[in-house]
Amino acid sequence: MKLKRNERVGALIKILSDHPNEIFTLSYFTNRFNAAKSTISEDIVVAKKMMEDLSLGKIETIAGAAGGVKYIPFTSRENNRVVLEDICKKLAESNRIVPGTFLYMADIIYNPALVRKMGEIFASQFIGETVDYVVTVETKGIPIALMTANALNVPLIILRRDSKVTEGSTVSINYVSGSTGKIQTMSISKRAIKNGANVIIIDDFMKAGGTAKGMIDMMKEFEANVKGIGVMIATSEPESKLVDQYIPLLILQNVDEKKGRILVYPNENLV
Amino acid sequence: MKLKRNERVGALIKILSDHPNEIFTLSYFTNRFNAAKSTISEDIVVAKKMMEDLSLGKIETIAGAAGGVKYIPFTSRENNRVVLEDICKKLAESNRIVPGTFLYMADIIYNPALVRKMGEIFASQFIGETVDYVVTVETKGIPIALMTANALNVPLIILRRDSKVTEGSTVSINYVSGSTGKIQTMSISKRAIKNGANVIIIDDFMKAGGTAKGMIDMMKEFEANVKGIGVMIATSEPESKLVDQYIPLLILQNVDEKKGRILVYPNENLV
Numbered sequence: 001m002k003l004k005r006n007e008r009v010g011a012l013i014k015i016l017s018d019h020p021n022e023i024f025t026l027s028y029f030t031n032r033f034n035a036a037k038s039t040i041s042e043d044i045v046v047a048k049k050m051m052e053d054l055s056l057g058k059i060e061t062i063a064g065a066a067g068g069v070k071y072i073p074f075t076s077r078e079n080n081r082v083v084l085e086d087i088c089k090k091l092a093e094s095n096r097i098v099p100g101t102f103l104y105m106a107d108i109i110y111n112p113a114l115v116r117k118m119g120e121i122f123a124s125q126f127i128g129e130t131v132d133y134v135v136t137v138e139t140k141g142i143p144i145a146l147m148t149a150n151a152l153n154v155p156l157i158i159l160r161r162d163s164k165v166t167e168g169s170t171v172s173i174n175y176v177s178g179s180t181g182k183i184q185t186m187s188i189s190k191r192a193i194k195n196g197a198n199v200i201i202i203d204d205f206m207k208a209g210g211t212a213k214g215m216i217d218m219m220k221e222f223e224a225n226v227k228g229i230g231v232m233i234a235t236s237e238p239e240s241k242l243v244d245q246y247i248p249l250l251i252l253q254n255v256d257e258k259k260g261r262i263l264v265y266p267n268e269n270l271v
Numbered sequence: 272m273k274l275k276r277n278e279r280v281g282a283l284i285k286i287l288s289d290h291p292n293e294i295f296t297l298s299y300f301t302n303r304f305n306a307a308k309s310t311i312s313e314d315i316v317v318a319k320k321m322m323e324d325l326s327l328g329k330i331e332t333i334a335g336a337a338g339g340v341k342y343i344p345f346t347s348r349e350n351n352r353v354v355l356e357d358i359c360k361k362l363a364e365s366n367r368i369v370p371g372t373f374l375y376m377a378d379i380i381y382n383p384a385l386v387r388k389m390g391e392i393f394a395s396q397f398i399g400e401t402v403d404y405v406v407t408v409e410t411k412g413i414p415i416a417l418m419t420a421n422a423l424n425v426p427l428i429i430l431r432r433d434s435k436v437t438e439g440s441t442v443s444i445n446y447v448s449g450s451t452g453k454i455q456t457m458s459i460s461k462r463a464i465k466n467g468a469n470v471i472i473i474d475d476f477m478k479a480g481g482t483a484k485g486m487i488d489m490m491k492e493f494e495a496n497v498k499g500i501g502v503m504i505a506t507s508e509p510e511s512k513l514v515d516q517y518i519p520l521l522i523l524q525n526v527d528e529k530k531g532r533i534l535v536y537p538n539e540n541l542v
Contacts, residue, residue: 017289166369
């Protein structure tokens, strides 16, 4: 089947954006579209320019023997503002407050469209970095972490709260929750992480940073380099967390149970 | 900015496929692309035909006041065969067997590219059905369930093994694991599911079906209609499960620890 340019451009964009950060050779497209290399190269130029003009992400060509073309999900500050302000608006609904001044968030953190966008924002912060794994701890951070891993095209690692028989030999550590002072355990199969890997840590919520600190300690067991930490929401208090560098999407400043007021705003470095 | 047809077709496909099962009005595209309705309609015809010709999914136009155009991830049998045989090949590696004849699967079930494809296969089985939620139980099924929810553009519901303080009032049930006979608990916030909803249940593994049965029982608490059950792997034994209707992607026939042989094959109704 011979395709027209507009069909080839559409198909190329579909295939690339279904596989973020995966390199496709030009030969893949010459075979699949039954077209010459020079034709495909022109298609890529068209696709690349359009994607940038409309802020739909980046298409990058890689030269050399291992070369080809790939799609990089990249979110602009303007896009981040729209996404994060929308989430803030949802989070500020007073009926989210549950006893103990916690916020009910399951409808947000388990909403595929929202977590996909959050994952793309996180992935955009690590463009150009080598990342081998995205690491999270069960349960609530998993969807955001998975979508970050999807955008970066790397495996997700889920640390468990207990060690399961189906994991084979495991590494376990104890850590202290920064906010409650309670000792907790996390564990992971020994074979889950290659030694010396580059990882980023993603979680849904950070108060004192004890869980993030626990994940960093766990990564030390694998001599992994933590290249960054991303959390959906960080509380503004305590200001001093147990970890130094982290990227919150949103800052939760106050939950006033009596007045039913929730004060949350986007991280201004992202918007 | 005035776009050319090949740019418009590319952008239209990118926007639609980034938002599976979400209806976009024609006005959305006339505004965003600065083009006439008739022009956009022609673009849609081009995109629709190309997507079908290349088996890249479906683009559907919806007539009427709430009408517009949407992308439906649809996987062909041929595509399913390639995806599922690839996963079988990975699963058959003898070093996956961990003591107790369990299989180590974290590298597969937490691989975003693989779970995305599995999610699209599940979603393809429910095209035309009304689905309000995808339901799973923590932890291992979450990535596949999330990608299924993403393809269907519906919220994910995660049943917890214990009840967390941040969830507000919860509903808990006890269920009996069909394979071990052990009593277990699952719980979910009362506000997570609207009464009378249509749900599909997704999990990573089914042996006797006790967990799936537990999820069905939980859904009864919300008067929900279970429209289907999808599991990544079902064991061939016991043949009689605690649930009647379920769609496995793969059948695990045998794990021979001594010989290091794992016999697993795709569900032949899907390929």
